[in-house]
Amino acid sequence: xxxxxxxxxxxxxxxxxxxxxxxxxxxxxxxxxxxxxxxxxxxxxxxxxxxxxxxxxxxxxxxxxxxxxxxxxxxxxxxxxxxxxxxxxxxxxxxxxxxxxxxxxxxxxxxxxxxxxxxxxxxxxxxxxxxxxxxxxxxxxxxxxxxxxxxxxxxxxxxxxxxxxxxxxxxxxxxxxxxxxxxxxxxxxxxxxxxxxxxxxxxxxxxxxxxxxxxxxxxxxxxxxxxxxxxxxxxxxxxxxxxxxxxxxxxxxxxxxxxxxxxxxxxxxxxxxxxxxxxxxxxxxxxxxxxxxxx
Numbered sequence: 001x002x003x004x005x006x007x008x009x010x011x012x013x014x015x016x017x018x019x020x021x022x023x024x025x026x027x028x029x030x031x032x033x034x035x036x037x038x039x040x041x042x043x044x045x046x047x048x049x050x051x052x053x054x055x056x057x058x059x060x061x062x063x064x065x066x067x068x069x070x071x072x073x074x075x076x077x078x079x080x081x082x083x084x085x086x087x088x089x090x091x092x093x094x095x096x097x098x099x100x101x102x103x104x105x106x107x108x109x110x111x112x113x114x115x116x117x118x119x120x121x122x123x124x125x126x127x128x129x130x131x132x133x134x135x136x137x138x139x140x141x142x143x144x145x146x147x148x149x150x151x152x153x154x155x156x157x158x159x160x161x162x163x164x165x166x167x168x169x170x171x172x173x174x175x176x177x178x179x180x181x182x183x184x185x186x187x188x189x190x191x192x193x194x195x196x197x198x199x200x201x202x203x204x205x206x207x208x209x210x211x212x213x214x215x216x217x218x219x220x221x222x223x224x225x226x227x228x229x230x231x232x233x234x235x236x237x238x239x240x241x242x243x244x245x246x247x248x249x250x251x252x253x254x255x256x257x258x259x260x261x262x263x264x265x266x267x268x269x270x271x272x273x274x275x276x277x278x279x280x281x282x283x284x285x286x287x288x289x290x291x292x293x294x295x
Contacts, residue, residue: 053107
């Protein structure tokens, strides 16, 4: 009986030791990754300008293009599916690891994004106390289960992509497709959904960023182009959405609204994302509008 109890106890100890050791090694490997989130925490992401947002910022604002125009270092730490409350954690950590950036560009569609992605970043709790709080707030079961079983934190496509970018240098991806008539037709015939209402936790994050970075970094709010069919279906909703943001922020920060500036199908990959030619066209519009001088 004693031997059986000892064996069970020994197996449990070995399990937990192995769990902690392998997780620590897995997290250690991230310091060699070229993914922006990894570079943020390994000390190699310092930049004059930081861009944040969801897939629309990720796909529309090429950091290399902006760096050339502004003649300054620009880093885009946006992520598809990222809500502002997720990105706020990165901004707060950035200011502690480096210094406050000169400017922070926020593509406002991330105010509309839900928190699904946060669970996939549970491995970040090893790198950021701030992210531990964020995970606990939005995925309390995942937070406590990953504390018990550390390897669970590495069960994430985002973590695997971070490891992949140890061996393949990260490049901001570009879209080369072109929207087709079937996509447009399906959208036109689909029932109108509620889309342009900011999530309360994202609005809270925007106000928090304003307070924390006031007098330290210039905040620039941008809305990048939507396909004209999106504008046609949601124009009044978008106008109300923008007014709501202005009211919540007391209009302290100007909003650069380019949502209606591109109208040709050839420039869109889908209804909400420009393709590479669309990004080139948008950059021309930004330059002609003196956007880069204004910010």
